Amino acid sequence: MSTISPVISQRSRLRGAIYGLLVGDALGVPYEFSSAEDLPKQNLIEMEPPPAFDRAHAGVPPGTWSDDGAQALHLLSVLLQGDVDIEGRLAQGLQSWLARGELTPDGRVFDIGIQTQEALSRLARGVPANQSGLCEERSNGNGSLMRVLPAALVPAEGDHVLLDRARRQSLPTHGHTRSLLACSLSTLISARLLNGTGFIEALDQAQECLETMTIREERDELRVLLDGRLDPPSGSGYVVDCLWSSVAAVLRTRNFEDCVRTAIGFGNDTDTTACVAGGWAGLLYGEEAIPLRWREQLRGKQLVEPLLQRLTDCWV
Numbered sequence: 001m002s003t004i005s006p007v008i009s010q011r012s013r014l015r016g017a018i019y020g021l022l023v024g025d026a027l028g029v030p031y032e033f034s035s036a037e038d039l040p041k042q043n044l045i046e047m048e049p050p051p052a053f054d055r056a057h058a059g060v061p062p063g064t065w066s067d068d069g070a071q072a073l074h075l076l077s078v079l080l081q082g083d084v085d086i087e088g089r090l091a092q093g094l095q096s097w098l099a100r101g102e103l104t105p106d107g108r109v110f111d112i113g114i115q116t117q118e119a120l121s122r123l124a125r126g127v128p129a130n131q132s133g134l135c136e137e138r139s140n141g142n143g144s145l146m147r148v149l150p151a152a153l154v155p156a157e158g159d160h161v162l163l164d165r166a167r168r169q170s171l172p173t174h175g176h177t178r179s180l181l182a183c184s185l186s187t188l189i190s191a192r193l194l195n196g197t198g199f200i201e202a203l204d205q206a207q208e209c210l211e212t213m214t215i216r217e218e219r220d221e222l223r224v225l226l227d228g229r230l231d232p233p234s235g236s237g238y239v240v241d242c243l244w245s246s247v248a249a250v251l252r253t254r255n256f257e258d259c260v261r262t263a264i265g266f267g268n269d270t271d272t273t274a275c276v277a278g279g280w281a282g283l284l285y286g287e288e289a290i291p292l293r294w295r296e297q298l299r300g301k302q303l304v305e306p307l308l309q310r311l312t313d314c315w316v
């Protein structure tokens, strides 16, 4: 029996994407660093964890997004002003986030990845932003994947523009080809979800597109990325695992709430897995599908609304 799903407007998908990412991030914050076995039961995953649970980031009020959300909002702001200007607006945005907590609910940075910290100190020392990201194989954390979603949300003329944005936004913190390809695949998926394509089809199309458009020198790295799908999802900070854990969270569930709870249920880098999966689930199911209690508990909405207004205006 087939069910008729409600028509989801593009506006609802765009708003759902950003709020889905922020809600996923904020929901995952208290559970970060816990292994899957140590987490509360899935139906107890809320912005405020059960009292007996030893939460991460004590002192951060429930409903607060972290570095993931803040950097994604910075990228959105950059794209709303034009291209991914990495040496100018993106570099400045990342630095003012680190220095003053810009685009965070309390003006306070309480979470930062090791590679991002190192790359931003290189940037501060004068290394150009297109070289400040670390390029070693071990430097493939999920710190640029977690912020890439807006690359797919601002109108673009074709997949090559999406790929260019995805790669360039990664460079200031994560310069290795594997990270660039993970951001690329994620962006191609997101752009198709925005058009109303279902998730399985979006993933297939994105993968096929990336295989066609990847240059010979990067094909071995593409294989590493795509083969990551065969490993069990563990929600770690490794970019390949983060991508496929997020894919698994979407594929194993049918609504926003179950999706982000499943993402958190993998344990470890819970806020980032739920942020990537939550962005996709928001695109897929729309803003109204994000539980109202979580939308209401999310802090800092006054920082988000002006950006969302400009984003939806771009598409009119």
Ligand SMILES: [Mg+2]
Binding pocket: 066, 067, 068, 111, 271, 272
């Ligand atoms: Mg975080």
